[in-house]
Amino acid sequence: MSTRVDTSLLSEIKQYGAIDIEACFNCGNCTAVCPLTGDASFPRRMIRYAQIGAKDALIGSKELWLCYYCGECSKTCPRQAEPGEFMAAARRYALAEYDFTGIAKAMFTIPWFNVLLNLLLVSFFAVFLLAFNQGTAFDKLALWEFLPEVVVQISGIVLFAIVALAMMVGIARMTRSIANAAHLPISASARGERGQAWCKAAWLTVWQQVLGHKDYREDECEEDRSKPWFLRKWFRHATIMFGFIGLFGATALDFLFKPLGAWVPLYYPARLLGTLSGVLLMYGTTLAMMIRFRKQDRYAAQSHVSDWLLLVLIWSVGFSGFLLEIAAYSRPPATWAYPLLILHVALVMDLLVMLPLSKFAHIVYRPLAIYHQKRGNVESIETIPMGAAST
Numbered sequence: 213m214s215t216r217v218d219t220s221l222l223s224e225i226k227q228y229g230a231i232d233i234e235a236c237f238n239c240g241n242c243t244a245v246c247p248l249t250g251d252a253s254f255p256r257r258m259i260r261y262a263q264i265g266a267k268d269a270l271i272g273s274k275e276l277w278l279c280y281y282c283g284e285c286s287k288t289c290p291r292q293a294e295p296g297e298f299m300a301a302a303r304r305y306a307l308a309e310y311d312f313t314g315i316a317k318a319m320f321t322i323p324w325f326n327v328l329l330n331l332l333l334v335s336f337f338a339v340f341l342l343a344f345n346q347g348t349a350f351d352k353l354a355l356w357e358f359l360p361e362v363v364v365q366i367s368g369i370v371l372f373a374i375v376a377l378a379m380m381v382g383i384a385r386m387t388r389s390i391a392n393a394a395h396l397p398i399s400a401s402a403r404g405e406r407g408q409a410w411c412k413a414a415w416l417t418v419w420q421q422v423l424g425h426k427d428y429r430e431d432e433c434e435e436d437r438s439k440p441w442f443l444r445k446w447f448r449h450a451t452i453m454f455g456f457i458g459l460f461g462a463t464a465l466d467f468l469f470k471p472l473g474a475w476v477p478l479y480y481p482a483r484l485l486g487t488l489s490g491v492l493l494m495y496g497t498t499l500a501m502m503i504r505f506r507k508q509d510r511y512a513a514q515s516h517v518s519d520w521l522l523l524v525l526i527w528s529v530g531f532s533g534f535l536l537e538i539a540a541y542s543r544p545p546a547t548w549a550y551p552l553l554i555l556h557v558a559l560v561m562d563l564l565v566m567l568p569l570s571k572f573a574h575i576v577y578r579p580l581a582i583y584h585q586k587r588g589n590v591e592s593i594e595t596i597p598m599g600a601a602s603t
């Protein structure tokens with residue numbers, strides 16, 4: 213494989229947030245303290261890739277996505293080069309490279325564009341939805357007459373299909389990058405054994421890491437270990453993730469089993485699941501914002517604009533959803549819920565569009581990288597990094 217050297221790589225990554233990384237003099241402290249160093253060796257190798265311009269090796273590094281930014285490496289760096297922040301910036305850079313539209317790059321590197329695009333999208337979706345308004349009743353709260361539910365469902369499905377397509381292109385580009393950089397499995401094992409190994413890798417990825425947060429829990433940073441479990445980073449991340457899964461399940465249940473437009477009691481399974489999932493989502497995002505605001509933890513000391521925008525967007529979706537729920541059970545009718553419904557649906561649509569373009573994409577890219585890592589381990593396949601950089 214030929215090695216492409218990109219002499220502007222380091223300065224480009226700095227635009228994504230790795231502002232102090234030039235101070236690195238390759239001592240290796242960060243690799244020594246990283247709790248995930250073992251199967252993989254980082255972050256020093258990733259920093260070397262950036263320093264020598266090995267772009268293909270960098271964006272094809274599974275290790276970028278294995279890092280969950282505990283901040284231990286930044287704490288011990290003798291040069292204050294912030295290697296943890298470098299890893300986050302390199303992930304943004306890789307994500308922008310996987311995005312074929314170039315929009316992700318503009319969003320990460322031009323903060324005002326990120327804000328403006330989100331505002332424009334929310335406004336556009338709100339105007340689009342309002343165009344289907346069927347009149348407003350003030351003697352009762354008739355949300356799905358004000359905005360026909362079928363409009364939300366059809367536009368949601370169309371949008372989801374477009375986003376899923378963009379995400380699949382991103383997945384293909386990421387997989388190709390990893391394959392190019394590390395000689396992905398060309399296993400000598402029989403097809404049946406290979407199938408078993410792949411299934412085992414998928415099982416370990418989903419069960420241990422995605423649902424169980426194994427590395428997150430077992431390799432916590434010192435700051436987190438001193439906190440009660442409900443304030444720790446892994447728990448916060450789990451509440452946000454399970455909140456999303458629950459809300460997705462509640463929406464699907466609602467779509468499949470509820471007669472269109474019908475009012476349902478709070479104990480209705482889909483409503484109950486949606487409410488509990490909303491509580492989890494709000495808890496996780498509120499805590500994440502407070503920690504970023506206080507900057508007490510090492511991993512929250514530096515926040516990129518894109519980190520804040522995504523959190524604010526998710527929080528706004530959750531909060532507006534709760535207000536709508538309160539309105540649905542309020543007497544007399546809470547007619548302020550009409551514009552709120554438009555805003556809520558527009559925010560959800562914006563969040564969906566952000567899936568392949570923002571940090572939100574890590575819900576797809578991180579499990580994929582973990583899967584490739586596990587697959588290499590399960591099959592005992594040697595993954596050969598680019599020879600140009602040592603660990």
Ligand code: SF4
Nearest residue numbers: 236237239240242289
């Ligand atoms: S980032 Fe810091 S700890 Fe890591 S190799 Fe560079 S100087 Fe050493």
Ligand code: SF4
Nearest residue numbers: 246279281282283285
């Ligand atoms: S932030 Fe944590 S997991 Fe990521 S490279 Fe540094 S020490 Fe390792």
